Amino acid sequence: MATRSQAAREAIRAVPGIPRDDDGPVFRAPWEAHAFAMALTLYERGLFSWNEWAAALAEEISRAQGAGDPDTGETYYLHWLATLERLVAIKGVTSTETLHRYRDAWDHAADRTPHGQSIVLQAEDFG
Structure with a gap:
């Protein structure tokens, strides 16, 4: 099993755009750091290889460029997150519907949370 720093080095080699x-x-x-760490954890648990990740990320970036993303680097981790969501759904870790449900709940919780405080999901956020 790779250590966290080994996994990060492997990611950097396999995904040169990081x-x-x-x-x-x-x-x-x-x-962005959280999204990176989630991908490292799922890699370490064997959900995907870095080659598989790199191919899926390249597809996501290509799709975004086709939709008009100027690819200035500012949206890189948005593509990373979209790739992460797509792969966990494809691999059956969760469904796209569940991902959307939690994203909507998170948005609701963020809207009610004062700036500077930690966002905490509550049952009513899923309503």
Whole structure:
């Protein structure tokens, strides 16, 4: 089993577009680091190989470019997240419907949470 740092190095080799500096991946916002960590965890658990991930990410970026994404790098982790969602649905970890349900609940919780406080999902967020 690969360690977290080994998995990150493998990801950087297999997915050369990952924004990085000399120390490794860099993120513009905390959610980007969370999305990266979720992909690392699912890779470590054997859900996909980095080659499979890289192909799925390339497809997602291509699809976004075809829809007008200027590919300036600012949307990279949006594509990463979309790839993650698509792969977990394809692999049967969850359904697209469940992903949408939780995204909507998260949006509702974020709307009611004062700036600077942690967002906490509550039962009414799923209503």
